[in-house]
Amino acid sequence: MELSKTYNPQEVEKKIYPLWEKSGYFGPNEKADGEPFVIAIPPPNVTGELHMGHALNNTLQDVLVRQKRMEGRPTLWIPGTDHAGIATQYKVEQKLQKEGVSRFDLGREKFVEKVWEWKDQYEATILGQLKKLGVSCDWSRTRFTMDEGYSKAVLTAFKHYWDKGYIYRGERVVNWCPRCHTSLSDLEIEHEEEKTKLYWIKYGPFVLATTRPETKLGDTAVAVHPSDERYRDMVGKKYMIPGVLGEFEITVVADEAVDPAFGSGAIKVTPAHDATDYDISVRHHLPMKQIIDTDGKMMENCGKYVGMTTLEARSAIVADMAEMELIDHIDEGYIHNSSQCYRCHSVIEPIPSLQWFLKMTELVKPAIEAVKSGDIKIIPEQYAGTALHWMENIRDWCISRQIWWGHRLPVWYKQGEISNLKSQISKLENQPSVDDYVVSLESPGEGYAQSEDVLDTWFSSALWPFATLGWPESQENKKLKKQENKATDLERFYPNSINITDRGIINLWEVRMIFSGLEFMGKAPFHTVYINPTVFNREGKRMSKSLGTGIDPLDLIAKYGADATRFGLCYQTTGTPDIKFSEDVLQMAKTFMNKIWNATRFVLMKLDGYEQRGELKFTVNTDADREIQEKFSSLKKFYNDNLEKYRFGQAAEEIYHFFWHQFCDVYIEKTKEQIPFPLPENHDEKLVKDTKDNLLYVLKNCLILLHPIIPFVTEEIYQTLPIDGKKEFLIVEKWTA
C-alpha cells in the first residue's frame, strides 16, 4: 500500500475510528486476566459543547486507558454525561427567553420536556466530539445521570441516608439565587471582590458600619464582642432604635463571632438575611424577621419599600435615613466579597427557607482517613490539603433545590407540601412533623404527592463510580450472572483505578465521590486522583466562550488533526498546575506527525518489497546499530517511567526527540549506507536483511509507544507494515515495557 507524500489526518481519522468501534476492543477483554483498569469519565455537563479542559482531560484518560489495554489488562472506560441541574436549566431558560417564554409560562412538565430535548441534542454533540478526539470509551456502557437505572441509584442513596438518620429537613438561612429561584450549597457560591460603600449609621446609642443598610428593616439585635469594654454595660439590654418605618426594638448580645476591630465594634444583626447573623441569632435565641422574598424583593412588611429590589431599597432607605439625619458618614470604595451564583452570577440573597440537609460530620470521617492514610493518592499531592481542609471544616450539605430539572426527592406528602418558598414571617417552631410525609422510592399510594424539590446535581454525581456500574444491583441480576458463572460489572470493575479531573471540583465532586464510595460500597471509589492542569490562554486568562478567550478543540482538530491536538496537549502537561495554551506547540506536533509519516515512507521504500518473517528481532552489526539500540532502550525506560508518574509532557518530549533526532537524523541516515542504493552485486546480504529488520523493529516499537498519545496515525501506519504475526489492530499490540 502506497502512502501519500504528506499525512492527511482528517481522512485517516474518519476511516480508522469506525473500524476500532466495530472491533469491540474498546470494551473490556473478557479473556484477559490481571487487575482491571477502570475509569469512569468525568461526565461532561449537557449544557453545551466541549472546551479545551475537556479535550485535555479526555486525552490524558485515553492515553492511560490505551496504554493499559496494550499491557494486556482488562480495560474499561465508561463514558457518560451529567444532567447538570441548575446549569442546564439555566441554558434552556435562556433559550426560551429569546423566544419570549419563561419556564413558568410552560409549567413544570412542558419545561422538563424541553430540557430533555436539549439534553438529547447536546449529549449527541458531546459524545460525537469525544469520538473525534479519538477516545476509546466503551460506548455500549454509556450512562446519563438521569437515565432509569441511575435515577434509581440516586433515590436509593437518599433513602439510605434517611434510614440512617443522616438526612433532615429544616428551616435555615440558605444561599438563595433570586434568578434561579433556588437554594445553593456553600460550594456553589463564588466570591468576587467588589467595591462598595460602607455606611456608618446612627443606630440608637450606637454608630455602626454596614454595607447593607436596607437589611435594617429585619434587624432584631446588635452584637458586640464579649471582651469589648466599650459596650460591656449594654450587653443584655434592650433599646428602641429609630428607623425609617418608625422605632423598633433590639437586644444587645455578646458573641465571639464579632470582630471588635471592624467598624465601631458593634454590628447590627439581621438573622433572616445573613449567615453569620443567623448563627448568632440561634446562639442567643433571637427573633428572626424576614424582609426579603425569593425574588430578592422587599416584602409586605417593608411598608413603602415593598416590591423594591434590595438595591433599589438600599438607595431609597439611605436617602430617607439621610433626611432623618441617621447617616453618620459613608466610606466610598470599601472592598468586600460579593457572593454570586456559580451558574448565573446573580448576587446571592441569604434567606430563610425549608430545605433538606445531609449531615456530613460522620460521613466524611472515613474519607478523611482514606486521604490521610494514602489509600487514595491525590496527585499532585498539594491538592490533598485542599480536600482535607474542606472535609475537616465541613458543614451540613443543603441537598434540595427548587428547580425543575433533576431527581425529585423520594418524599411523599400527605396533605400537600408546606412550601419552602415561604414569604411570610418565619416561624422556626412551625416545622412539619415526620408524620406529614413518607420517604419511599415508590408512591405510598392515593392521596400522596411527591416533593416539588429536586436534588443537588452533585448528589447524583457523587455516586458516579459505582452507579455507572449498575449499583444498586438487583438480586436477580446477580443470580443470572452467577448461573453464567460470571461476575457482574460492579463486582469486576469496582473500585475504579483512577479519576482524572480539574482542580475546580475537588470538593464539589472528588470528595463527595470518596465518601459516597466508602459509605455505599465500603471501599474507596479509586486509588488515585490525578488533577490535570487547567488550560488558560496565552495571557494566562481563563478560557471562556463569553469572554471570547476560548478556543474550540474541534477547530484545532480540523486544523492540526486529532493526533497533533492530543500530542500538543500532552506535551504541555508537564506537572505545573496551569497550561498557558500555545498553539505553536500544535503546529510542532503536526509537523511531527508528518515526520513519522515520512520516516515510514522511507522505511517502506528501503524494504523494497521485503516481507519480514518469524519473530521480529534487532541485530547489532555496526556501531550505528549499537547506538540506536542503546538509545532506544534508555528511551523505553524513561518513557514508561514518566507515563507511570503522569509526566505526560516529559514523555512526549522524550519520544519526540528520540524519533526525530536519533532514529531519523542519525540511524535512518546511516541505513542509507547499510542498505546502499542501488544495491551493488557484492553487497553484504546479512547486513542488508538485518538492517531492514532493525528499521522495522524500531519503527514498530515507536508506534507502540506513541499510540496512546497519537492513536490514529500510528494505527494507520501499523496497518501498512509488512510484519509477521501482526495483530489486527495496533490498539491491542503488546506494550513495549
Next chain:
RNA sequence: GGGCGGUUAGCUCAGUUGGUUAGAGCGUCUCGUUUACACCGAGAAGGCCGCGGGUUCGAAUCCCCCACCGCCCACCA
C-alpha cells in the same frame, strides 16, 4: 483573612535527590536542493534562572524576606 502554586532565551516550557560551558520547541540569522519529509538537514546568535539576604567548597535547585501573577478555602457585617 488563611492556604497553595507560579516567576528560567523574544514566545511556550524542561531542568529527577544542589556538582563541569543552564536545555527543548517555536521565532530569528547563516549555509545546504543526497534514495523519506522544505511540515527537511547542518550550524549560529540569544539567559545577573523575579528582587534581596542566608546555608555551602559549590545554589535555577535548600532556608528566610519582599514583589508581581494565578488558584482554592473563608460566617469581617
